[in-house]
Amino acid sequence: MLAGAERGSRLGKDEFKEVVPALRVDLLNAQFDLTGADFPVMVFIAGDDRLAGSEVVKRLHEWMDARHIDTSVFGDRRPEEEGRPALWRLWRAMPARGRMAICVGGLMRQIAARLDGRIDDADIDAWTGHLEAFQTELLTDGGLVVKIFLHTPADEQRARLESGGDGASTWRVDARDWEMLDTNAEARPYVERFLRRTSAPGAPWTVVEATDPRHRDVTVARAILDALTGRLAGPPPEVPSAPVEMFTSRPGETTALAGVDLSARMSRGDYRTRLEKLQRRLHGLSLEAREAGLPTVLAFEGWDAAGKGGVVRRCTAALEVGDYRVVPVAAPTVEELRYHYLWRFWRALPRPGETVIFDRSWYGRVLVERVEGLASAAEWQRGYDEINDFEAQLVESGCLVQKFWLHISREEQLARFEAREETPYKKYKITDEDYRNRDRWEEYDGAVDQMVLRTSTDAVPWHLVSAEDKQHARVEVLDILTSGLKRALKG
Amino acid sequence: MLAGAERGSRLGKDEFKEVVPALRVDLLNAQFDLTGADFPVMVFIAGDDRLAGSEVVKRLHEWMDARHIDTSVFGDRRPEEEGRPALWRLWRAMPARGRMAICVGGLMRQIAARLDGRIDDADIDAWTGHLEAFQTELLTDGGLVVKIFLHTPADEQRARLESGGDGASTWRVDARDWEMLDTNAEARPYVERFLRRTSAPGAPWTVVEATDPRHRDVTVARAILDALTGRLAGPPPEVPSAPVEMFTSRPGETTALAGVDLSARMSRGDYRTRLEKLQRRLHGLSLEAREAGLPTVLAFEGWDAAGKGGVVRRCTAALEVGDYRVVPVAAPTVEELRYHYLWRFWRALPRPGETVIFDRSWYGRVLVERVEGLASAAEWQRGYDEINDFEAQLVESGCLVQKFWLHISREEQLARFEAREETPYKKYKITDEDYRNRDRWEEYDGAVDQMVLRTSTDAVPWHLVSAEDKQHARVEVLDILTSGLKRALKG
Numbered sequence: 001m002l003a004g005a006e007r008g009s010r011l012g013k014d015e016f017k018e019v020v021p022a023l024r025v026d027l028l029n030a031q032f033d034l035t036g037a038d039f040p041v042m043v044f045i046a047g048d049d050r051l052a053g054s055e056v057v058k059r060l061h062e063w064m065d066a067r068h069i070d071t072s073v074f075g076d077r078r079p080e081e082e083g084r085p086a087l088w089r090l091w092r093a094m095p096a097r098g099r100m101a102i103c104v105g106g107l108m109r110q111i112a113a114r115l116d117g118r119i120d121d122a123d124i125d126a127w128t129g130h131l132e133a134f135q136t137e138l139l140t141d142g143g144l145v146v147k148i149f150l151h152t153p154a155d156e157q158r159a160r161l162e163s164g165g166d167g168a169s170t171w172r173v174d175a176r177d178w179e180m181l182d183t184n185a186e187a188r189p190y191v192e193r194f195l196r197r198t199s200a201p202g203a204p205w206t207v208v209e210a211t212d213p214r215h216r217d218v219t220v221a222r223a224i225l226d227a228l229t230g231r232l233a234g235p236p237p238e239v240p241s242a243p244v245e246m247f248t249s250r251p252g253e254t255t256a257l258a259g260v261d262l263s264a265r266m267s268r269g270d271y272r273t274r275l276e277k278l279q280r281r282l283h284g285l286s287l288e289a290r291e292a293g294l295p296t297v298l299a300f301e302g303w304d305a306a307g308k309g310g311v312v313r314r315c316t317a318a319l320e321v322g323d324y325r326v327v328p329v330a331a332p333t334v335e336e337l338r339y340h341y342l343w344r345f346w347r348a349l350p351r352p353g354e355t356v357i358f359d360r361s362w363y364g365r366v367l368v369e370r371v372e373g374l375a376s377a378a379e380w381q382r383g384y385d386e387i388n389d390f391e392a393q394l395v396e397s398g399c400l401v402q403k404f405w406l407h408i409s410r411e412e413q414l415a416r417f418e419a420r421e422e423t424p425y426k427k428y429k430i431t432d433e434d435y436r437n438r439d440r441w442e443e444y445d446g447a448v449d450q451m452v453l454r455t456s457t458d459a460v461p462w463h464l465v466s467a468e469d470k471q472h473a474r475v476e477v478l479d480i481l482t483s484g485l486k487r488a489l490k491g
Numbered sequence: 492m493l494a495g496a497e498r499g500s501r502l503g504k505d506e507f508k509e510v511v512p513a514l515r516v517d518l519l520n521a522q523f524d525l526t527g528a529d530f531p532v533m534v535f536i537a538g539d540d541r542l543a544g545s546e547v548v549k550r551l552h553e554w555m556d557a558r559h560i561d562t563s564v565f566g567d568r569r570p571e572e573e574g575r576p577a578l579w580r581l582w583r584a585m586p587a588r589g590r591m592a593i594c595v596g597g598l599m600r601q602i603a604a605r606l607d608g609r610i611d612d613a614d615i616d617a618w619t620g621h622l623e624a625f626q627t628e629l630l631t632d633g634g635l636v637v638k639i640f641l642h643t644p645a646d647e648q649r650a651r652l653e654s655g656g657d658g659a660s661t662w663r664v665d666a667r668d669w670e671m672l673d674t675n676a677e678a679r680p681y682v683e684r685f686l687r688r689t690s691a692p693g694a695p696w697t698v699v700e701a702t703d704p705r706h707r708d709v710t711v712a713r714a715i716l717d718a719l720t721g722r723l724a725g726p727p728p729e730v731p732s733a734p735v736e737m738f739t740s741r742p743g744e745t746t747a748l749a750g751v752d753l754s755a756r757m758s759r760g761d762y763r764t765r766l767e768k769l770q771r772r773l774h775g776l777s778l779e780a781r782e783a784g785l786p787t788v789l790a791f792e793g794w795d796a797a798g799k800g801g802v803v804r805r806c807t808a809a810l811e812v813g814d815y816r817v818v819p820v821a822a823p824t825v826e827e828l829r830y831h832y833l834w835r836f837w838r839a840l841p842r843p844g845e846t847v848i849f850d851r852s853w854y855g856r857v858l859v860e861r862v863e864g865l866a867s868a869a870e871w872q873r874g875y876d877e878i879n880d881f882e883a884q885l886v887e888s889g890c891l892v893q894k895f896w897l898h899i900s901r902e903e904q905l906a907r908f909e910a911r912e913e914t915p916y917k918k919y920k921i922t923d924e925d926y927r928n929r930d931r932w933e934e935y936d937g938a939v940d941q942m943v944l945r946t947s948t949d950a951v952p953w954h955l956v957s958a959e960d961k962q963h964a965r966v967e968v969l970d971i972l973t974s975g976l977k978r979a980l981k982g
Contacts, residue, residue, distance in 0.1 A: 024916035054812040062804060065919070066819055073813030078842070079570030104812060171771035313553060321545040321595060322564030328557055335826075351569070425515035428556070 001195050002048075002188065005207040006153045011214040023221055024063045030228045031068050034098060037232060039142045040339075041100040042093075043224055046107040047150030048184045048191065049157065050177060052210035053104055056150065059217045060102065060224070070095055074106035083295055083352035085393040087130055091346035094138075096338035100228075111190045112183055124190070126396065128197055133389045135203055140382060141340045145203040146227045148220055149195060150210040157181050255449035260407045262468040264476075271471035278478035279318035285485040286319050286355065293352030294488055295399045298481070299361035302406030303444075304437060305416040306467045307474075308359055311406065314474045315481065319355060329360035341365055342390055350399070361403070362387055366451050371443045384454040395459040400488040403460060404477055405448065406467035410441055492686050493539075493679065496698040497644045502706040514712055515554045521719045522559050525589060528723060530633045531830075532591040533584075534715055537598040538641030539675045539682065540648065541668060543701035544595055547641065550708045551593065551715070561586055565597035574786055574843035576884040578621055582837035585629075587829035591719075602681045603674055615681070617887065619688055624880045626694055631873060632831045635722045636694040637715050640686060641701040648672050746940035751898045753959040755967075762962040769969035770809035776976040777810050777846065784843030785979055786890045789972070790852035793897030794935075795928060796907040797958045798965075802897065803848055805965045806972065810846060820851035832856055833881055841890070852894070853878055857942050862934045875945040886950045891979040894951060895968055896939065897958040901932055 034041065047053050057071060072093040081089055095101035110127060113119045138145055152160075161177055195205045206223045210216045266274075289296065298315070300308045316324055327348045336344045342362060350356040365383040369375035375383070394401050408416075417435070420426040437444070456462045463480050467473035525532065538544050548562060563584040572580055586592035601618060604610045629636055643651075652668055686696045697714045701707045757765075780787065789806070791799045807815055818839045827835045833853060841847040856874040860866035866874070885892050899907075908926070911917040928935070947953045954971050958964035 021915055025919075028916060028919045057812045058804070058807060061807075061817065063916075066817055067821060071812075071816075075813050079573070082570070171774055313549070316549060316552075321548045321562075322566050325562075326552065326557055330558060424512055425519060425554075428516075428519045 001192060001205065001207055002149075002151050005151050005209045007209065008211065009209050009215045009219075010212040011218055013214070016214040016218065019218060020063075023218065023225065026229070027064050027221060027225055030225055030232065031065055031100070033232050034100060034228065035068065036098065038097045039144055039231065040095040040097050040138070041144045041146070041228060041231075042095065042138060043100065043102045043146045043148070045102065045104045045148045045150065045220075047148075047152075047210065048108065048180070048187065049150050049152040049210045050180055051173075052150040052152060052213075052216060055213060056148075056210075056217060056220050057102060057104055060221065063221060068100060070099065070101040071104070072101065073104045075109070080351070083293060083398065084349060085130075085397040085399075086127055087134055087393060088346065088349065088397075090131075090134060091343060094339060094343060096335075097142075098338070107191070107194060108180070108183075108187065111187045111194075114190060115183060115186050128194060130389065130393055132198055132200070133386070135198065135200060137340060137342070137386055139200070139202050140378075143340075144227060144231045146224050147198075147203060147205045148223060149191075149205050149207045150216065150220075151207050152210040154181065154184060156211045157184070255445050256452040256462075256464060257405075257407050257445055257448055260464050260466050262407070262409055262412075262466055264466040264472045265469045266472040266475060268471070271475060274475045275314065275471075275478070278475065278482055279314070281482045282315070282318035282478060282485070283320075285482060285489065286323055288489050289355070289485060290323055290353040292489055294485075295350040295352055295397075296355040296485070296488075297350060297358070297394055297399055297401045298355065299358045299363065299401075299403040300406065301361060301363050301367065301404070302465075302467065303408050303413055305413050305420070306406035306408045307470045308406055310470055311404075311467075311474050311477050312357055312359055314478060315357065318478075323353065324355040324357060325350070326357045326359060329358055329364065342386065345390070349394070362390065363403075363451060363455075366455075367444065367447050368437075370447050371440055384451075387455055388457060391455075391457065391460045400484055401460045402463065402481060402484050404463045404465050404480070405452070406465050406473055408467050410438070412468050413438065492683060492696065492698055493640075493642050496642050496700045498700065499702065500700050500706045500710075501703040502709055504705070507705040507709065510709060511554075514709065514716065517720070518555050518712060518716055521716055521723065522556055522591070524723050525591060525719065526559065527589065529588045530635055530722065531586040531588050531629070532635045532637070532719060532722075533586065533629060534591065534593045534637045534639070536593060536595045536639045536641065536711075538639075538643075538701065539599065539671070539678065540641050540643040540701045541671055542664075543641040543643060543704075543707060546704060547639075547701075547708060547711050548593060548595055551712065554712060559591060561590065561592040562595070563592065564595045566600070571842070574784060574889065575840060576621075576888040576890075577618055578625055578884060579837065579840065579888075581622075581625060582834060585830060585834055587826075588633075589829070598682070598685060599671070599674075599678065602678045602685075605681060606674060606677050619685060621880065621884055623689055623691070624877070626689065626691060628831060628833070628877055630691070630693050631869075634831075635718060637718045638689075638694060638696045639711055639714060640682075640696050640698045641707065641711075642698055643701040645672065645675060647702045648675070746936050747943040747953075747955060748896075748898050748936055748939055751955050751957050753898070753900050753903075753957055755957040755963045756960045757963040757966060759962070762966060765966045766805065766962075766969070769966065769973055770805070772973045773806070773809035773969060773976070774811075776973060776980065777814055779980050780846070780976060781814055781844040783980055785976075786841040786843055786888075787846040787976070787979075788841060788849070788885060788890055788892045789846065790849045790854065790892075790894040791897065792852060792854050792858065792895070793956075793958065794899050794904055796904050796911070797897035797899045798961045799850055799897055801961055802895075802958075802965050802968050803850055805969060806848065809969075814844065815846040815848060816841070817848045817850060820849055820855065833877065836881070840885070853881065854894075854942060854946075857946075858935065858938050859928075861938050862931055875942075878946055879948060882946075882948065882951045891975055892951045893954065893972060893975050895954045895956050895971070896943070897956050897964055899958050901929070903959050904929065 045053055045056060057073075061069065061071070070093065072089070074089060078089075090103070093101050093103050110119075110124065114121070114124050135145060157177075158181060161173055161181065195207070199205050206220075208216055208219045208223070288294075300312060302308055312326060316326060325348070332341070332344065345358070345362045348356055348358075365375060365387070366380050370380040370383075391401055452462045452464070463477075465473050465476050465480075536544055536547060548564075552560065552562070561584065563580070565580060569580075581594070584592050584594050601610075601615065605612070605615050626636060648668075649672060652664055652672065686698070690696050697710075699707055699710045699714070779785075791803060793799055803817060807817060816839070823832070823835065836849070836853045839847055839849075856866060856878070857871050861871040861874075882892055943953045943955070954968075956964050956967050956971075
């Protein structure tokens with residue numbers, strides 16, 4: 001793909017002067033229209049020419065209204081990125097609908113790491129796979145993706161460096177450019193493979209010859225302008241999403257939840273002793289986790305009134321304030337709706353040594369959003385793979401991830417709803433919605449069944465906890481959590 | 492103040508059971524009303540009892556709706572806090588109007604640092620002063636501040652530790668608690684001084700005896716509830732703000748800008764050579780700054796069409812993408828309006844080694860907001876001190892801060908407006924507002940005059956740059972910037 005761009009394209013000074021004013025007006029108009037649009041724009045700029053990338057971004061800031069562009073440069077990892085998945089910074093850079101983000105760099109650094117032997121082909125492969133998934137998620141969510149690769153033929157770069165840089169930017173040339181030039185040759189096959197693999201319908205790579213700044217800047221600006229105006233003019237291109245074979249639970253067929261033994265009970269005495277023992281253990285392990293910098297993500301799902309809150313409190317009671325955060329997940333806020341549905345969960349990920357507890361989670365996509373028709377069939381169907389990839393990234397980054405479904409019988413739920421109405425302050429927890437949800441019990445049962453089937457992975461299996469007896473549920477969750485922590489701290 | 496709370500207060504189990512349900516309902520109601528209110532609530536919890544603080548927060552999360560509380564624990568500095576002012580994390584924790592934040596800890600750590608000799612009394616003093624200013628800014632902005640100090644008498648703590656902690660929380664007791672007990676005695680005078688000095692009208696400290704958990708939790712919850720309901724019921728208490736003696740510029744009296752020599756010019760030839768030389772120097776210094784982790788903040792103000800954008804581009808041209816951010820400051824967004832006006836600037840502060848360039852800045856408070864009547868007299872008048880304190884904190888944290896006013900004549904401005912209308916893409920920069928602003932030229936001139944008089948500090952003086960000739964302005968700014976960087980890197 002690079003060879004194809006090596007054709008010595010140049011743009012004359014006069015022609016440049018002639019085309020630029022109109023180009024700028026068009027860019028500003030497109031930017032203005034974007035502010036009213038309902039999709040985000042992510043422009044990725046990679047390349048084998050360090051200076052070119054830097055100059056192109058400055059040019060775009062000059063030609064467009066910088067106020068409406070969020071620019072992120074992916075250099076070496078920042079302190080706050082430690083212990084977070086590699087794509088965490090991409091999610092942090094993701095723009096809201098109606099906004100544009102420019103992301104610069106990242107690729108050549110990753111390849112350099114491979115050439116230095118700091119990572120191997122499998123790592124590159126996993127990383128590329130996650131990027132593909134990320135790109136698909138953006139596209140299927142209606143996002144516009146523009147990808148530019150700035151390529152300057154090696155001989156051109158050598159010539160420029162030997163001449164000490166072109167004119168005004170002599171002083172910008174330094175050792176790093178010579179190093180890059182050397183690695184570019186070795187890097188090339190990796191670049192080629194990456195560009196091919198990540199080219200997708202709706203998100204092709206535009207390889208731009210960066211030798212001549214005028215040609216380079218106008219070509220990049222045009223590529224962005226064309227993509228933007230095209231997208232503003234019509235609906236997004238159909239993204240072919242792989243057909244999802246569904247596990248429909250036929251009547252009579254036992255569901256995952258049907259297998260849960262609701263008769264499990266625990267006496268007050270046993271509860272007291274075991275709870276005390278487990279909390280003591282959890283406290284000790286959490287201090288070790290803090291030392292070791294082990295991040296933990298816990299997701300709690302379950303029927304309304306299954307006792308999630310009580311379980312969460314029994315966990316946090318053993319943790320020290322500052323070592324954990326509880327993230328209650330309700331319907332997305334107006335701001336959250338301006339982003340991909342996974343965005344708010346990426347934002348809440350733990351730092352090293354921290355435990356983040358999600359009271360309800362990203363599984364809402366394939367539960368309430370599916371059953372209540374808040375997500376389209378296509379949306380919740382691709383949700384399974386999106387969620388699996390999300391959790392895989394967490395695990396690969398060294399995070400402990402555990403997910404629990406607290407199961408109770410429909411009768412027990414009704415009893416608890418009624419009991420709640422007795423205690424004044426619990427009324428605040430109960431709304432008519434809870435009652436409406438009860439009518440869709442079977443649908444939720446089926447949705448849970450498919451969720452368990454499709455998102456139980458070896459790394460992050462579903463723990464279906466019998467919560468008919470609250471004491472039993474609390475002890476079981478603490479038991480699973482502490483064993484998981486112990487293993488994670490050993491491994 | 493601590494002695495006054497040592498009275499062995501306890502709350503019986505039955506009374507506790509009796510009062511809690513109503514207390515929770517009231518808290519939830521108050522929280523609900525807050526969501527519709529237009530002020531933020533900041534609850535500060537400090538204390539000499541580590542466990543107590545932790546337990547109180549958990550209790551508040553349990554009794555209130557955790558979804559509407561943003562809790563921050565101020566332990567050791569986080570990686571991302573390095574190189575940022577000490578209060579940066581406080582500004583990050585600041586809630587939006589209609590929301591509540593709970594901030595835990597910070598005080599005893601600071602005092603411990605003093606006892607270890609890591610900092611001296613002057614440091615404690617400066618830190619306390621900034622906290623006072625922060626508190627005043629919150630209050631004058633209409634915020635509600637609730638401050639709780641949890642105090643457990645030393646003998647009580649010793650007894651608890653010797654008995655190995657009370658009941659269920661035996662296992663929580665560890666070495667740190669014994670250490671804290673030892674330091675508490677030495678720390679006490681510092682605590683007393685801090686509590687007295689930071690007690691202010693509208694923001695008193697509530698010292699709560701933390702010996703008995705039931706008494707402790709109910710008292711804290713009540714303190715928060717009373718403050719919140721009281722504030723929801725009526726307007727905020729009048730905050731006595733020191734009378735501001737104003738420097739009104741009488742007709743005929745020369746203003747700061749009048750002293751700027753607008754005849755300064757620079758030939759194209761000189762410009763070319765000097766620009767090249769200065770940009771080369773700036774590039775080199777910026778690489779040193781990156782190495783040294785020196786953060787830089789540049790603020791550009793000036794008349795419309797004075798050429799801010801052009802100057803900024805000449806600066807960024809010498810910096811590497813990723814080492815700088817340009818923050819164009821326009822009218823605050825809907826989200827920004829939900830916070831104190833300085834919030835958006837605190838959020839944009841540079842990380843070590845980074846340069847953040849503000850195209851217009853926090854000075855809008857005493858310029859456009861004052862002249863156009865967007866801020867009340869009281870608001871813009873206290874703005875001078877708020878801004879001075881803000882910049883002082885930046886400087887103390889080791890940040891290089893420079894601010895520039897680009898000055899042009901009224902005639903030159905008109906000429907540039909007209910010229911803009913010729914070039915199509917520049918039309919986007921010009922609105923009728925620019926013309927309206929021209930009618931208030933004298934008022935702006937007076938506002939600039941006072942701004943210069945009241946916010947020119949030795950650490951951060953105003954640089955009034957003659958911009959009648961753009962080339963001269965660009966070179967002068969680069970000259971000032973590079974000299975400033977050089978000094979900062981030496982010192």
